[in-house]
Amino acid sequence: MxxxxxxxxxxxxxxxxxxxxxxxxxxxxxxxxxxxxxxxxxxxxxxxxxFGLYGWAGSGSVPVAAYLGGAxxxxxxxxxxxxxxxxGALNASLLVISGQVLSAVTIDCVEERSLPSALRLAGVGLVLAGLALPRIAAARKKPSAGKG
Incomplete structure (x- = not known):
């Protein structure tokens, strides 16, 4: 593991x-x-x-829908x-990871035909909080307009 x-x-x-x-x-x-x-x-x-590992092994057993992964x-x-x-690197990565986590939970729920567990919802909440934290920190660093 x-x-x-x-x-x-x-x-x-x-x-x-x-x-x-x-x-x-x-x-x-x-x-x-x-x-x-x-x-x-x-x-x-x-x-x-x-080719180095397996040689030519044909692709007849692969379902056509599997090629959507490449697309x-x-x-x-x-x-x-x-x-x-x-x-930027941080924002783009956080948004991509957030999208992956949210879609993974959704796909799991559809496959299992059940609502997400409290643990999964907590995980999604943590990811979304991680996405929001840099924005909150940046907002705190900016001086307020009208003060001073």
């Missing part, structure tokens, strides 16, 4: 780094061209890794490349 937790944390760090790199690339060549480069390089790299991933990178330079 510890291995998977460390792997997930490493993945999060790599996603953050990837967002920063793609954001910089997007400011130079545009978000959609940056997304294309991201996916072309990723495709070539993963194809090499998969969603491409859209995610393109949108993220567009908003990242405009919102």
């Amino acid at each position: 510890t291995f998977y937790v460390v792997l997930a944390l490493l993945n999060g760090a790599l996603i953050g780094t990837s967002r920063a790199v793609n954001g910089q690339l997007a400011t130079r060549i545009g978000p959609f061209r940056a997304s294309v480069w991201n996916h072309v390089v990723g495709f070539v790299l993963l194809t090499g890794v998969l 969603f991933g491409a859209l995610f990178v393109a949108v993220n490349s567009y908003v990242f330079p405009r919102l």
Whole structure:
């Protein structure tokens, strides 16, 4: 279990780094061209890794709907490349993570056909509070208009 937790944390760090790199690339060549480069390089790299590990193993057993993940991933990178330079690293990451948490709870509730548990709702509340805290702190630092 510890291995998977460390792997997930490493993945999060790599996603953050990837967002920063793609954001910089997007400011130079545009978000959609940056997304294309991201996916072309990723495709070539993963194809090499998969061929190296498994050889050619056909794709007949993969349901057609599974390919939507690739389309969603491409859209995610393109949108993220567009908003990242405009919102900054912290705000963009917090909003993306908040969207992921909220959609994950919703998907779990639909699959389980039940309302979310108090623990899940508390987790969502903590994520949303984390999203609001930087804004509250920034508002406190600004001097009030009309005072002084």
